Amino acid sequence: MLPAVVKLCCGISYAHLRSMAGLQRTAVAVIGQELAHLQTWGQIQHHIRTHAGFKYTEPKLEDIKPVPSTEDQLFYVQQGQEAMRNALSMLEDKEGWKVEIAESDGDVICSKVMPGARKVFRLEAVLEASMDELYDLLFVRVEEMHQWNPSIQHIKVLKHVGPETIVTHEVSAETAGNLIGQRDFLSVRHSCKQKSAVYLGGAAIQLESFPPQAGFVRAEDGPTCIVIQSLDDDTRKSRFTWLLNMDVKGWLPKSIVNQALPRAQLDFTRHLRRRLTAGATLR
Numbered sequence: 001m002l003p004a005v006v007k008l009c010c011g012i013s014y015a016h017l018r019s020m021a022g023l024q025r026t027a028v029a030v031i032g033q034e035l036a037h038l039q040t041w042g043q044i045q046h047h048i049r050t051h052a053g054f055k056y057t058e059p060k061l062e063d064i065k066p067v068p069s070t071e072d073q074l075f076y077v078q079q080g081q082e083a084m085r086n087a088l089s090m091l092e093d094k095e096g097w098k099v100e101i102a103e104s105d106g107d108v109i110c111s112k113v114m115p116g117a118r119k120v121f122r123l124e125a126v127l128e129a130s131m132d133e134l135y136d137l138l139f140v141r142v143e144e145m146h147q148w149n150p151s152i153q154h155i156k157v158l159k160h161v162g163p164e165t166i167v168t169h170e171v172s173a174e175t176a177g178n179l180i181g182q183r184d185f186l187s188v189r190h191s192c193k194q195k196s197a198v199y200l201g202g203a204a205i206q207l208e209s210f211p212p213q214a215g216f217v218r219a220e221d222g223p224t225c226i227v228i229q230s231l232d233d234d235t236r237k238s239r240f241t242w243l244l245n246m247d248v249k250g251w252l253p254k255s256i257v258n259q260a261l262p263r264a265q266l267d268f269t270r271h272l273r274r275r276l277t278a279g280a281t282l283r
Contacts, residue, residue, distance in 0.1 A: 073161045073162065073165075076159065076161045076165050076167060076188050076205075077161060077162065077164075077165050077190065079188045079190075079202075079203065079205060080165055080188050080189065080190025080201065080202045080203075081190065082203075083188070083190070083201055083202050083203035083223035083224070083225075084190060084192075084199065084201040084202070084223065084225055085223075087201050087222070087223040087224050087225035087243050087245070088201075088225060090112070090114070090120060090223075090243060090245070091122065091225070091227075091241070091243055096112045096113070097110040097112050097122065098112070100121065100262045101262055101263075103266065106125065106126060107123065107124070107125040107266060107269060108123070108124050108125075109122065109123045109124075109265055109266070110122045110124075111258075111262065114245075117254075118245070118247065119254075119258050119261075120244065121244045121245075121261055121265060122241065122243050122244075123240070123242040123244070123262075123266070123269065124239070124240070124241050125239075125240045125269055126231065126237055126238070126239055127237065127238050127240050127272070127273065127276065128236070128237055128273070128276055128277075129236070129237070129238055129276045130230065130235060130236055130238060131193075131197070131198045131228050131229070131238050133276070133279075134228050134238055134240070135191070135193055135228065137272070137275065137276075138200055138226070139191045139200055142155055142166070142189070143155050143156065143157055146173075148271055148274065148275035148278075149268070149271050149272075150173065150271075151173050152170065152171070152172065152173060153172060153173040153174065153182070154170070154171055155168055155170045155171075156168065156169045156170075158207075158210065164190060164191045164192065165188065165189070165191075166188075166189050167186070167187070167188050167205065167207075168185075168186075168187050168189055169184065169185070169186055169210065170184065170185040170186075170187065171183075171184045171213075171216070172184070182215065182216050182217075183216055183217050183218065183249075183250075184212070184213050184218055185204065185219055185221065186204060186206070186207060186210060186218065187202055187204055187205060187221065187222070188202045188203060188205045189201075189202045190202050196229065196230075197227060197228065197229045198227075198228040198229075199226070199227055199228075200225065200226040200227075200228070201222075201223065201224060201225030201226065202222055202223075202224065202225075203220075203221065203222025203223045203224065204219075204220035204221055204222050217249050217250050218249065219246065219247065219248045219249050219250075220246070220247045220249065221244075221245060221246040221247070222245060223245060224243050224245045224246070225242075225243050226240070226241065226242045226243075227240075227241040228240055228241075229241075240269070244261060244262075244265055246261065
């Protein structure tokens, strides 16, 4: 989703970030706005083990929809599948995770340093929404995300590849005092919807027909994924697990990036909760 992504106005709203110098504060705000990249996935072809108390189960045959048969279409599907396999492998490995943020409402973000010294972040939260509602917002209606996430200028679906795979172009919203310019993302998003869970995932992709746009730095994310599961005792609530793995590119120091990304995950979740609340009042 994403996803998720991922771009959100984040760290600048926190007290310890307000004390930063102006340049750092601007950089944190910009990176935070680059978060909401929610990547999607389909057909998981390997056994998914238990992680952090959640059980990831392999899709049944009846859950798997037919995939496109042309070589071009299969390329995108395979890219999404591979990204999801790699992302879930990161989640399955329980070693090395450290708590970064623990909120009073139960939201928790942990981090882990991967080979190459890049940090990945895992957010766990409970949302007041069904799996179907979240799937609809984060995948089916992904082009509407800018309506409830103010840090996204637009998300455009460039290609529909079968029922579960899309290629998207996403642009972060312009902010006052932005010294590094807007960023754009080109991603394959792949989804799999089961009775027991929804999986969203994917990664950055390169297309000769859609090179980096003038005036933007093209950031890259992935492999990344979101897992959505109904709570055992309440199908109107969902457990939300988001692995964020992003290379923002550009000149920003790792220390600022690694501080901004988990805060941006919290901000994305806050915007999503507001959208869910607003939607509930209209029903």
